[in-house]
Amino acid sequence: MSAARRIGVFGGAFDPPHNGHVALARAALAQLRLDELRIFPTGQAWHKARALSAGERRIDMARLAFADVPRVVVDPREVHRQGPTYTIDTLRALRQECPDARLLLIIGADQAEALHTWKDSAEIAKIAVLSIAARARPVPGAPPADISHLPPSFYEPIDLPPISLSSTEVRSLAAAGQPIDHLVPAAVARYIAEHHLYQS
Secondary structure: OOOOEEEEEEEEOOOOOOOOHHHHHHHHHOOOOEEEEEEEEEOOHHHHHHHOHHHHHHHHHHHHHHOOOOOEOOOHHHHHOOOOHHHHHHHHHHHHOOOOOOEEEEHHHHHHHHHHHHOOOHHHHHHHEEEEEEEEEEEOOOOOOOOOOOHHHHHHOOOOOOOOOHHHHHHHHHHHHOOOOOOOHHHHHHHHOOOOOOOO
Protein backbone atom coordinates (compact mmCIF):
# COMPACT_ATOMS: atom_id res chain seq x y z
CA MET A 1 0.00 0.00 0.00
CA SER A 2 1.47 3.37 -0.99
CA ALA A 3 1.98 6.10 1.61
CA ALA A 4 -0.56 8.91 1.77
CA ARG A 5 0.29 12.01 -0.24
CA ARG A 6 1.58 14.79 1.96
CA ILE A 7 0.14 18.18 1.03
CA GLY A 8 1.38 21.35 2.71
CA VAL A 9 -1.04 24.25 3.22
CA PHE A 10 0.63 27.66 3.48
CA GLY A 11 -1.67 30.68 3.69
CA GLY A 12 -1.01 34.36 4.14
CA ALA A 13 -1.73 37.83 2.84
CA PHE A 14 1.45 37.73 0.69
CA ASP A 15 1.20 41.52 0.44
CA PRO A 16 3.87 41.20 -0.83
CA PRO A 17 5.49 37.75 -0.60
CA HIS A 18 9.09 38.13 0.59
CA ASN A 19 12.26 36.05 0.88
CA GLY A 20 11.19 34.76 4.31
CA HIS A 21 8.08 33.22 2.79
CA VAL A 22 10.16 31.51 0.12
CA ALA A 23 12.67 30.22 2.68
CA LEU A 24 9.85 28.79 4.78
CA ALA A 25 8.32 27.11 1.72
CA ARG A 26 11.63 25.48 0.78
CA ALA A 27 12.24 24.31 4.36
CA ALA A 28 8.73 22.87 4.62
CA LEU A 29 9.04 20.98 1.34
CA ALA A 30 12.32 19.40 2.40
CA GLN A 31 11.74 18.75 6.09
CA LEU A 32 8.10 17.67 5.92
CA ARG A 33 8.70 15.54 2.81
CA LEU A 34 5.82 17.19 0.99
CA ASP A 35 4.54 15.87 -2.32
CA GLU A 36 2.92 19.25 -2.93
CA LEU A 37 2.78 22.65 -1.27
CA ARG A 38 -0.34 24.75 -1.81
CA ILE A 39 0.06 28.51 -1.39
CA PHE A 40 -3.17 30.31 -0.43
CA PRO A 41 -3.20 34.12 -0.71
CA THR A 42 -5.91 35.11 1.73
CA GLY A 43 -9.16 36.68 0.63
CA GLN A 44 -11.09 39.02 2.92
CA ALA A 45 -8.97 38.55 6.04
CA TRP A 46 -11.07 38.92 9.21
CA HIS A 47 -8.00 39.58 11.38
CA LYS A 48 -6.31 42.31 9.30
CA ALA A 49 -6.88 45.89 10.44
CA ARG A 50 -5.75 47.33 7.10
CA ALA A 51 -7.16 46.79 3.63
CA LEU A 52 -5.12 44.33 1.57
CA SER A 53 -3.90 44.98 -1.94
CA ALA A 54 -6.15 43.65 -4.70
CA GLY A 55 -6.40 39.89 -4.60
CA GLU A 56 -5.32 39.38 -8.21
CA ARG A 57 -2.16 41.43 -7.56
CA ARG A 58 -1.28 39.23 -4.59
CA ILE A 59 -1.97 36.06 -6.60
CA ASP A 60 0.32 37.36 -9.36
CA MET A 61 3.08 38.16 -6.87
CA ALA A 62 2.77 34.77 -5.18
CA ARG A 63 3.10 33.01 -8.53
CA LEU A 64 6.23 35.04 -9.28
CA ALA A 65 7.72 34.53 -5.81
CA PHE A 66 7.35 30.75 -5.79
CA ALA A 67 7.89 30.11 -9.52
CA ASP A 68 11.30 28.51 -8.95
CA VAL A 69 10.25 26.37 -5.99
CA PRO A 70 9.39 22.81 -7.07
CA ARG A 71 6.07 21.17 -6.20
CA VAL A 72 4.42 24.49 -5.33
CA VAL A 73 0.92 25.38 -6.54
CA VAL A 74 -0.58 28.83 -5.92
CA ASP A 75 -4.27 28.22 -5.16
CA PRO A 76 -6.47 31.34 -5.63
CA ARG A 77 -9.67 30.00 -4.07
CA GLU A 78 -9.55 32.14 -0.90
CA VAL A 79 -9.30 35.34 -2.93
CA HIS A 80 -12.29 34.26 -5.02
CA ARG A 81 -14.37 33.15 -2.02
CA GLN A 82 -17.16 35.52 -1.00
CA GLY A 83 -17.10 36.93 2.54
CA PRO A 84 -14.42 36.55 5.22
CA THR A 85 -11.68 33.98 4.66
CA TYR A 86 -11.19 31.26 7.28
CA THR A 87 -8.49 28.59 7.24
CA ILE A 88 -10.96 25.96 8.40
CA ASP A 89 -13.07 26.43 5.24
CA THR A 90 -10.04 25.83 3.03
CA LEU A 91 -9.00 22.77 5.01
CA ARG A 92 -12.51 21.28 4.83
CA ALA A 93 -12.54 21.79 1.06
CA LEU A 94 -9.12 20.16 0.68
CA ARG A 95 -10.15 17.23 2.85
CA GLN A 96 -13.13 16.64 0.54
CA GLU A 97 -10.98 16.90 -2.60
CA CYS A 98 -8.10 14.79 -1.23
CA PRO A 99 -9.69 12.45 1.35
CA ASP A 100 -6.66 10.17 1.60
CA ALA A 101 -3.98 12.86 1.78
CA ARG A 102 -2.15 13.98 4.90
CA LEU A 103 -2.62 17.73 5.24
CA LEU A 104 0.05 19.79 6.98
CA LEU A 105 -0.79 23.39 7.91
CA ILE A 106 2.35 25.52 7.82
CA ILE A 107 2.36 28.47 10.20
CA GLY A 108 4.90 30.80 11.74
CA ALA A 109 5.51 31.63 15.37
CA ASP A 110 3.01 34.46 15.71
CA GLN A 111 0.26 32.42 14.07
CA ALA A 112 0.98 29.44 16.35
CA GLU A 113 0.54 31.57 19.44
CA ALA A 114 -2.72 33.06 18.13
CA LEU A 115 -4.14 29.76 16.86
CA HIS A 116 -6.64 29.51 19.71
CA THR A 117 -8.34 32.67 18.36
CA TRP A 118 -8.90 31.16 14.90
CA LYS A 119 -12.35 29.98 13.88
CA ASP A 120 -12.87 26.29 14.79
CA SER A 121 -9.23 25.93 15.88
CA ALA A 122 -9.89 22.56 17.50
CA GLU A 123 -11.19 21.19 14.21
CA ILE A 124 -8.19 22.63 12.37
CA ALA A 125 -5.92 20.47 14.51
CA LYS A 126 -8.04 17.40 13.70
CA ILE A 127 -7.99 17.91 9.93
CA ALA A 128 -4.34 18.94 9.55
CA VAL A 129 -1.03 18.41 11.29
CA LEU A 130 0.27 21.77 12.50
CA SER A 131 3.72 22.44 11.06
CA ILE A 132 5.25 25.27 13.04
CA ALA A 133 8.29 27.39 12.18
CA ALA A 134 8.81 28.56 15.75
CA ARG A 135 11.61 30.97 14.89
CA ALA A 136 9.95 32.71 11.94
CA ARG A 137 9.35 36.10 13.56
CA PRO A 138 8.62 39.35 11.70
CA VAL A 139 10.19 41.39 14.55
CA PRO A 140 14.01 41.23 14.86
CA GLY A 141 15.23 39.60 18.05
CA ALA A 142 11.82 38.26 19.12
CA PRO A 143 12.00 34.92 20.97
CA PRO A 144 10.81 31.68 19.35
CA ALA A 145 7.15 30.83 19.75
CA ASP A 146 6.16 29.15 23.00
CA ILE A 147 4.40 26.04 21.72
CA SER A 148 4.87 24.05 24.93
CA HIS A 149 1.08 23.99 25.44
CA LEU A 150 0.59 21.99 22.23
CA PRO A 151 0.73 18.19 22.53
CA PRO A 152 3.63 16.84 20.40
CA SER A 153 1.17 14.75 18.40
CA PHE A 154 -0.42 18.00 17.20
CA TYR A 155 2.54 19.44 15.36
CA GLU A 156 5.71 18.86 13.39
CA PRO A 157 8.37 21.55 13.82
CA ILE A 158 10.06 23.22 10.87
CA ASP A 159 13.67 24.10 11.65
CA LEU A 160 14.52 27.43 10.10
CA PRO A 161 17.13 30.05 10.96
CA PRO A 162 15.54 33.07 12.67
CA ILE A 163 13.81 35.22 10.05
CA SER A 164 13.10 38.84 10.95
CA LEU A 165 11.43 40.08 7.81
CA SER A 166 7.93 41.38 7.30
CA SER A 167 5.71 42.48 4.45
CA THR A 168 5.09 45.67 6.45
CA GLU A 169 8.79 46.53 6.15
CA VAL A 170 8.73 45.86 2.40
CA ARG A 171 5.66 48.06 1.90
CA SER A 172 7.20 50.91 3.92
CA LEU A 173 10.41 50.85 1.90
CA ALA A 174 8.53 50.66 -1.40
CA ALA A 175 6.34 53.61 -0.37
CA ALA A 176 9.47 55.62 0.42
CA GLY A 177 11.06 54.75 -2.91
CA GLN A 178 13.78 52.71 -1.21
CA PRO A 179 15.21 49.51 -2.73
CA ILE A 180 13.53 46.24 -1.77
CA ASP A 181 15.56 43.87 -3.98
CA HIS A 182 17.28 42.35 -0.93
CA LEU A 183 13.94 41.51 0.72
CA VAL A 184 11.79 40.03 -2.06
CA PRO A 185 12.43 37.81 -5.10
CA ALA A 186 13.63 39.83 -8.10
CA ALA A 187 10.47 39.15 -10.11
CA VAL A 188 8.33 40.45 -7.24
CA ALA A 189 10.43 43.63 -6.95
CA ARG A 190 9.96 44.24 -10.68
CA TYR A 191 6.20 43.65 -10.42
CA ILE A 192 5.88 46.10 -7.52
CA ALA A 193 7.82 48.74 -9.47
CA GLU A 194 5.92 48.19 -12.72
CA HIS A 195 2.51 48.44 -11.05
CA HIS A 196 3.52 51.23 -8.61
CA LEU A 197 2.26 49.17 -5.66
CA TYR A 198 2.37 50.60 -2.12
CA GLN A 199 2.81 54.15 -3.38
CA SER A 200 0.81 56.69 -1.42
